[in-house]
Amino acid sequence: xPNIDLANYWRQQYRQLLTCILLFSILQxxxxxxxxxxxxxxxxxxxxxxxxxxxxxxxxxxxxxxxEYETDKSSNSNIYLIGFSTIALLELMPVLNYAEVSGIWDxxxxxxxxxxxxxxxxxxxxxxxxxxxxxxxxxxKWIAVVLSGVLGIVVIWLSSLQTVFVPQIxxxxxxxxxxxxxxxxxxxxxxxxxxxxxxxxxxxxNKKRYFSLATSCLFLAIGELxxxxxQSSPDLLNNFVFGYLFKVISYVVLYQTLFVNAFKDPYxxxxxxxxxxxxxxxxxxDWFWQQDRNLRFTVISIGISPLINxxxxxxxxxxxxxxxxxxxDWSEFREQLYRHEPFKDHISKLEYxxxxxxxxxxxxxxxxxxxxxxxxxxxxxxxxxxxxxxxxEVEFLAFHDPLTxxxxxxMLQDRxxxxxxxxxxxxxxxxxxxxxxxxxxxxxxxLGHDIGDLLLKEVAKRLEESVRKSDSIARIGxxxxxxxxxxxxxxxxxxxxxxxILDALQRPFYLEDREIYTSTxxxxxxxxxxxETFEVLxxxxxxxxxxxxxxxRNLYRFFDQKMDEDVSNYMKLRDDLRHAIVRDELCIHxxxxxxxxxxxxxxxxxxxxWNHSEMGEIPPDYFxxxxxxxxxxxxxxxxxLLEACRQAVEWKNKNLTIMQMGVNLSAAQFKRGDxxxxxxxxxxxxxxxxxxxxxxxTEKMLSDNNIGALDCLKRLRHVGVKISIDxxxxxxxxxxxxxxxxxxxxxxxQSFVKDMIDDANDVAIxxxxxxxxxxxxxxxxxxxxxxxxxxxxxxxxxxxxxxxxDFSRPMISEDFEIFxxxxxxxxxx
Ligand code: C2E
Ligand code: CA
Ligand code: CA
Numbered sequence: 001x002p003n004i005d006l007a008n009y010w011r012q013q014y015r016q017l018l019t020c021i022l023l024f025s026i027l028q029x030x031x032x033x034x035x036x037x038x039x040x041x042x043x044x045x046x047x048x049x050x051x052x053x054x055x056x057x058x059x060x061x062x063x064x065x066x067x068e069y070e071t072d073k074s075s076n077s078n079i080y081l082i083g084f085s086t087i088a089l090l091e092l093m094p095v096l097n098y099a100e101v102s103g104i105w106d107x108x109x110x111x112x113x114x115x116x117x118x119x120x121x122x123x124x125x126x127x128x129x130x131x132x133x134x135x136x137x138x139x140x141k142w143i144a145v146v147l148s149g150v151l152g153i154v155v156i157w158l159s160s161l162q163t164v165f166v167p168q169i170x171x172x173x174x175x176x177x178x179x180x181x182x183x184x185x186x187x188x189x190x191x192x193x194x195x196x197x198x199x200x201x202x203x204x205x206n207k208k209r210y211f212s213l214a215t216s217c218l219f220l221a222i223g224e225l226x227x228x229x230x231q232s233s234p235d236l237l238n239n240f241v242f243g244y245l246f247k248v249i250s251y252v253v254l255y256q257t258l259f260v261n262a263f264k265d266p267y268x269x270x271x272x273x274x275x276x277x278x279x280x281x282x283x284x285x286d287w288f289w290q291q292d293r294n295l296r297f298t299v300i301s302i303g304i305s306p307l308i309n310x311x312x313x314x315x316x317x318x319x320x321x322x323x324x325x326x327x328x329d330w331s332e333f334r335e336q337l338y339r340h341e342p343f344k345d346h347i348s349k350l351e352y353x354x355x356x357x358x359x360x361x362x363x364x365x366x367x368x369x370x371x372x373x374x375x376x377x378x379x380x381x382x383x384x385x386x387x388x389x390x391x392x393e394v395e396f397l398a399f400h401d402p403l404t405x406x407x408x409x410x411m412l413q414d415r416x417x418x419x420x421x422x423x424x425x426x427x428x429x430x431x432x433x434x435x436x437x438x439x440x441x442x443x444x445x446x447l448g449h450d451i452g453d454l455l456l457k458e459v460a461k462r463l464e465e466s467v468r469k470s471d472s473i474a475r476i477g478x479x480x481x482x483x484x485x486x487x488x489x490x491x492x493x494x495x496x497x498x499x500x501i502l503d504a505l506q507r508p509f510y511l512e513d514r515e516i517y518t519s520t521x522x523x524x525x526x527x528x529x530x531x532e533t534f535e536v537l538x539x540x541x542x543x544x545x546x547x548x549x550x551x552x553r554n555l556y557r558f559f560d561q562k563m564d565e566d567v568s569n570y571m572k573l574r575d576d577l578r579h580a581i582v583r584d585e586l587c588i589h590x591x592x593x594x595x596x597x598x599x600x601x602x603x604x605x606x607x608x609x610w611n612h613s614e615m616g617e618i619p620p621d622y623f624x625x626x627x628x629x630x631x632x633x634x635x636x637x638x639x640x641l642l643e644a645c646r647q648a649v650e651w652k653n654k655n656l657t658i659m660q661m662g663v664n665l666s667a668a669q670f671k672r673g674d675x676x677x678x679x680x681x682x683x684x685x686x687x688x689x690x691x692x693x694x695x696x697x698t699e700k701m702l703s704d705n706n707i708g709a710l711d712c713l714k715r716l717r718h719v720g721v722k723i724s725i726d727x728x729x730x731x732x733x734x735x736x737x738x739x740x741x742x743x744x745x746x747x748x749x750q751s752f753v754k755d756m757i758d759d760a761n762d763v764a765i766x767x768x769x770x771x772x773x774x775x776x777x778x779x780x781x782x783x784x785x786x787x788x789x790x791x792x793x794x795x796x797x798x799x800x801x802x803x804x805x806d807f808s809r810p811m812i813s814e815d816f817e818i819f820x821x822x823x824x825x826x827x828x829x
Contacts, residue, residue: 009199012208013215016253020246024222027242043241050244051095057251058088061258062148068262069141076127076136078144080258083127085148090116090155112159114180117227117247119155121187124220124254128194128213132201184228191221212257219250286382291316291364293375295337307352308360322351326359340366340374347384359388401475403453404460412474412482416534419472419486420527426487430527431494432534433483434541435463435501438519438553440479447514454511455518466504467497482538491526491558498522498556506554519554521545530559543567574630576612577623581639585611588643589810592819593660593781593803596795599827601820603660603694605803606644607810608636628666634673637665641678645686645693647813652692656820662694664726667701670709679716690720694745697723699731702741710741717742724781729769738776746773750784750804756793767797774798 010017065080094113130136137144195217202210223246226239277288278301287308290299295316300309311320318330325333326347336343342365350358364379399411407415416430423430437459444452456479463473463481472484485497501522509516523545531537544559546567551557580586590604610618627633641663648661669675683690695716701709702725713723724745725738729752748769755762766782773780782794785804794802808819 006199009202009211009214012211016215017218020219020222020249024225024246027226046241047244048095050241050248051091053248054091054244054251055088055095057248057255058084058091061251061255062088064255064258064262066141068258069144071262071266073138074136076130076134077258077262078137078139078141079130079135080127081141081144082137082148082151083123085145086151086155087120087123089149089152090120093156114227115159116155118180118183118187120247121220121224124250125187125190125194128198128217131213132194132197181228184224188221188224188228191217191224195221209257209261212253212260216250216253216257219246219253223247223250286380288378288380289362289364290367290378291376295334295377298376308350308358311350311352317348320350324349324351337366337377340368342366343379357385358383359385404457404475406460406464406481407472407474409474409476409482412472412476412484413534415472416484416537419484423486423527428486429488429491429493429529431483431485431488431491431497432525432527432537432541433485433494433498433501433556434523434525434538434545435481435483435520436545436549437479437505438521438549440518443516443518447516451511451514451516455509455516458509458511459505459518459520462504462507463501466500471497482541488526491529494524494526495556498524502554502556521548521553522556523548523559524556525559540564570626573618573623574626574632577610577626577630577632580610580612581635583613585613586636586639587611587812588640588647589812590647590816591803591810592808592816592823593662593801594807595801596791596799601658601823602801603658603662604816605662605696605810606640606647606664608640608664624666628668631668631672633666633668634678637669637673637675638678638682640664641682642685645682645688648692649686649688650813651817654817656817658820659692660694660722661688661692662696662724664696665701667698667706667709670701670706670712675709676712676715679721680719683719683721690716691722694722694724696726696747698726699728702737710737714742724779727783729765738772738778743776743778745779745781745801747781747783747803748799753782753784753790753794753804754786756790757787763793766794766799770797770799773800 062081062084065077065084068075068077069081093116195214198210198214198217202208202214223243226243226246288299288301289297289312292298296314296319297312297316298314300313311322316334317323317325318334326349327333327345333343333346342363344363346362346364348360348362350360352358360381361384362379362381364377366374367376367378369375399408399414400406401408416432419430440452440455443455456475459481460473460475463483467473467483467485470486474482476482483497483501485494488494502520505518505520509518523541523543525531525537525540525544527537530540540559540563543563544557547563548555548557587609588606589609590606592601593603593605594600595602608620608624610620610623612618624633627636644661644663648658651658665675669678679693679695682688683693695713697709697713702713717723722744723742724747725743726747727749728746729749746769748766752762752765752769756766770780779800780798781801781803782790782799783803785791785794785802786806788806790804791802791806811819
């Protein structure tokens with residue numbers, strides 16, 4: 001917006017001003033037009049013409065004000081209306097009164113015409129003042145017109161009276177009385193003052209139209225100058241006509257100003273905004289529409305596709321078969337429109353081709369005519385297809401398993417809540433089946449994840465085929481599925497479902513030219529017998545599934561309450577074990593190993609203990625399996641390794657010469673952790689000589705085709721670490737590995753040793769093992785030696801070492817140190 005000031009005024013108004021000043025100069029300084037003086041005929045015509053022009057201009061101004069008042073009730077247009085209607089009437093009088101005009105130069109008529117002129121001037125000035133002070137009268141425009149009529153009549157009536165109200169203008173033919181001069185100068189000054197005020201206010205109020213109003217004032221002032229000079233100059237008639245001329249010009253300028261303000265500006269603005277609107281709608285995916293009073297679309301701006309027009313034009317939304325209302329029913333929506341309520345973000349869906357949709361969001365508002373009757377609706381719509389698609393995708397992902405497309409757990413739970421009420425009403429039961437594929441991990445590991453994924457998809461398909469339509473299936477993770485089977489009359493009915501599933505999954509799968517077999521273990525819980533809520537039912541079914549696995553897989557098991565208790569205890573213990581290391585509840589006891597040849601302590605076995613804060617000491621036989629299942633064994637095993645190695649180094653530093661530190665390893669450590677790394681780092685951190693570390697592994701771990709474990713042990717053995725076979729004799733695999741694999745020691749299981757006293761078979765077994773060990777160049781150690789008798793027997797069989805309660809129970813390191821020194825003292829003594 002340019003700065004509005006005087007310079008600006010010149011720039012905008014200079015043409016008009018220059019023309020007028022030029023005109024004024026010419027008229028002033030040139031000799032008078034003899035034309036008028038010579039022939040009053042011309043004078044009359046000019047007067048008449050100017051009169052008509054003045055009336056017309058005044059009427060036009062009144063007219064513009066009339067319409068402006070309609071659109072902007074707060075404007076001062078009503079004052080213009082009153083003022084210029086009156087002016088039009090007064091200007092009309094001399095024109096109409098042609099006869100009188102013809103005798104214009106009689107004193108009374110001049111007196112009246114001049115009087116009317118003065119009044120008109122005053123009205124113009126008052127109207128302009130109202131503009132400056134923003135005055136307004138707020139009554140009906142008809143009243144305004146009537147009022148101006150009354151005003152006009154009063155003025156006309158006054159003019160015919162020689163009262164005090166009417167100043168003496170002409171005295172004996174000379175119309176330049178002091179009164180009239182005073183009036184003319186006063187008006188001239190008022191015009192100039194107003195003009196200056198307008199120019200100076202234009203900037204403050206930021207109103208460009210004040211410039212034109214100022215110009216209009218200045219023209220009025222110039223006109224006034226002619227009137228002042230009217231009688232005194234010889235150019236009497238000239239001046240009268242020219243004064244009139246400038247007045248008309250100023251009216252025209254005023255009219256133009258008001259017209260521009262009331263119509264041209266708003267029109268240009270509307271046009272601009274419409275163009276902007278069109279440009280914007282062309283760019284965006286939104287479109288504008290309009291409906292008639294029957295709510296049929298009449299106008300639809302271009303929009304995303306001409307298709308929209310094609311489908312909707314001429315129809316109400318509910319008449320378009322392809323258009324579906326999503327936000328609410330069409331009937332509900334129609335009611336809303338019939339109530340003439342505006343609406344926002346109403347969502348509908350247009351099927352423009354089979355299976356292909358546009359999603360549309362619309363907002364609209366009713367249109368009313370001047371009598372308040374609804375003539376239709378108009379509003380905007382936008383294409384929200386993309387947004388809707390992403391929303392649907394996100395929604396799908398939130399409630400489905402992306403691999404199989406089956407519902408996920410969240411959705412299944414939702415279905416459960418729905419079906420539950422149905423079961424309650426029908427007094428039927430509901431079965432929840434928890435499926436876990438058997439050995440899926442093996443398939444994944446050996447054949448790759450792609451085949452694993454394919455298998456899961458196929459399994460999902462078979463499950464869908466083998467259950468009823470009313471059943472729901474979900475994949476809830478890895479190889480776990482949940483199935484809801486509602487409408488059971490008794491709990492046992494669910495067995496049919498389970499059997500069908502077992503059957504379906506037993507058949508081979510053909511994936512990428514491979515024949516793959518799988519099976520599943522199923523746990524089942526029943527609503528409402530086993531639990532009321534989904535979460536508990538699922539937990540129960542999970543437990544039952546776990547039992548099915550334990551019982552040999554490819555089976556189903558029902559949940560029962562005892563299972564729950566067992567599992568609850570188990571779970572609690574598992575959580576406690578998780579914290580055992582941090583809470584320092586684990587410790588190691590050491591059990592000495594005796595050499596039967598020289599009677600000395602040759603080694604110890606590190607045996608883990610857990611001192612539970614509430615339950616006291618928990619035996620390793622109980623918590624080691626727990627640690628194995630939960631994977632905690634890796635962390636715990638690492639801790640034992642490091643702790644035992646440190647202890648061995650400490651003893652060595654104290655000259656406590658033990659040859660061997662035996663540490664137990666479990667199969668799970670090989671599966672879940674990196675045993676090699678753990679052992680090497682324990683040795684490195686503690687600084688223990690690898691030769692002093694003896695890892696105890698079971699037969700099973702070596703014979704289980706466990707290539708990884710075998711390789712790992714081989715490498716460790718290469719470093720110098722010793723390997724012994726724990727619980728030897730209880731494994732049921734071949735002895736071939738004993739030859740293949742470099743081992744150092746066989747630890748004969750205590751079950752054989754203990755019963756040697758009265759079982760001849762066990763004697764044979766123990767003797768056999770000892771002989772075999774010697775043949776293979778291995779050390780034989782007997783475990784569980786509880787008596788001197790046994791010890792003597794073993795010694796006579798040639799057994800190398802022994803370990804057992806007879807000799808010593810496992811004990812804490814400090815006790816072992818005392819034991820060691822006393823024992824050595826005894827031996828050497
Ligand atoms: P194991 O490796 O066979 O350990 C020998 C078990 O026999 C120990 O039981 C020991 O206290 C016990 N024992 C020793 N002499 C006699 C005896 O004369 N008579 C009887 N009846 N028992 C005797 P413990 O300490 O309860 O350990 C049980 C099992 O827990 C161990 O069997 C071992 O398999 C496992 N274990 C212990 N500590 C660890 C460990 O740090 N890691 C792993 N993976 N397993 C461990
Ligand atoms: Ca052992
Ligand atoms: Ca053992």
